[in-house]
Amino acid sequence: MERGNSTGVIEFVLLGLSQTQEIQLFLFVLFLIFYSMILPANILIILTIRSDPHLGSPMYFFLANLAFLDICYCSVTPPKMLADFFSRRKTISYGGCMAQIFFIHFVGASEVFLLIGMAFDRYVAICHPLRYANMMSREVCCALVGASWAVGFMHSILQVVLIIQVPFCGPNELDNFFCDISQVIKLACTDVYVLELFMFFNSGLAILMCFLLLLISYGALLVRLRAGDPSKGTSKAASTCVTHIIIVFIMFSPAIYIYCRPFRSFSLDKVVYVYHTVVFPLMNPIIYTLRNKEIISAMKRLLVRHGLCQRK
Numbered sequence: 001m002e003r004g005n006s007t008g009v010i011e012f013v014l015l016g017l018s019q020t021q022e023i024q025l026f027l028f029v030l031f032l033i034f035y036s037m038i039l040p041a042n043i044l045i046i047l048t049i050r051s052d053p054h055l056g057s058p059m060y061f062f063l064a065n066l067a068f069l070d071i072c073y074c075s076v077t078p079p080k081m082l083a084d085f086f087s088r089r090k091t092i093s094y095g096g097c098m099a100q101i102f103f104i105h106f107v108g109a110s111e112v113f114l115l116i117g118m119a120f121d122r123y124v125a126i127c128h129p130l131r132y133a134n135m136m137s138r139e140v141c142c143a144l145v146g147a148s149w150a151v152g153f154m155h156s157i158l159q160v161v162l163i164i165q166v167p168f169c170g171p172n173e174l175d176n177f178f179c180d181i182s183q184v185i186k187l188a189c190t191d192v193y194v195l196e197l198f199m200f201f202n203s204g205l206a207i208l209m210c211f212l213l214l215l216i217s218y219g220a221l222l223v224r225l226r227a228g229d230p231s232k233g234t235s236k237a238a239s240t241c242v243t244h245i246i247i248v249f250i251m252f253s254p255a256i257y258i259y260c261r262p263f264r265s266f267s268l269d270k271v272v273y274v275y276h277t278v279v280f281p282l283m284n285p286i287i288y289t290l291r292n293k294e295i296i297s298a299m300k301r302l303l304v305r306h307g308l309c310q311r312k
Helices: 021-053 059-075 078-084 094-127 129-135 138-163 181-187 193-227 232-259 269-290 291-303
Strands: 011-014 090-095
Touching: 011 094, 021 059, 021 269, 021 291, 059 094, 059 269, 078 181, 078 269, 090 094, 094 129, 094 138, 094 181, 094 193, 094 232, 138 181, 138 193, 181 193, 193 232, 193 269, 232 269, 269 291
Parallel strands: none
Antiparallel strands: 011 090
């Protein structure tokens, strides 16, 4: 499709990760294993938290919602990526491409603001322990989760509304395995400098500010815990903060690489995209379960109750 075609683009061609059949088969098996681990791991976390009365605190309520968002996030691009490994010509319709962009940014932004809600929960628990039950009631927690979804929706719909007004005359090849703004916007047949600048502020700068805010917040909480009296409760709170910091780094690092720079192609792009869409949703449940004895114990009780594990 040549530039200047007045009919416009009705589909995009995805070049994928590799054109070699053997490599595609290897990647299919590898990513299928990842995908087969992500869904059960996050579903198990949700079922464990909902079924165990010992996990009724706001922290676990937020964790269950984070696991649900991870399920949604890894359901946007991996299924089509796996199917495309067996397609000679990998294409996605214009509407499908816009839908991918919408849901990637919708769920991704919702996760970002949910992490901010989780940081607020830790702040109240550590700095105002006597008022924690009143300040973090179930209504407040539901409001924070709802707000994270609302902000994610507004962030995503704003980007989609702007990009659907951009003309795409050709070419229509995306050097990737899914649609994202940083890739699609380079195919526009008009000057998109102002739009790129807006996307940088709406995605890149916003992600960087949230990342720094979370690091500063958890850093201040760790300093406060270290200055207090050492106890089992203090050690547990510090461990939880460290876990959240690890999740923040895992989630924000690839997003900062993708959106906090000019929309140009670099050699590491596809590796980062794979990590961002396939690998990191699996890291959240692994890190939380390995670093939280209460969740591990609750999971064992759930599995024993349903005959999937033997009591030791």
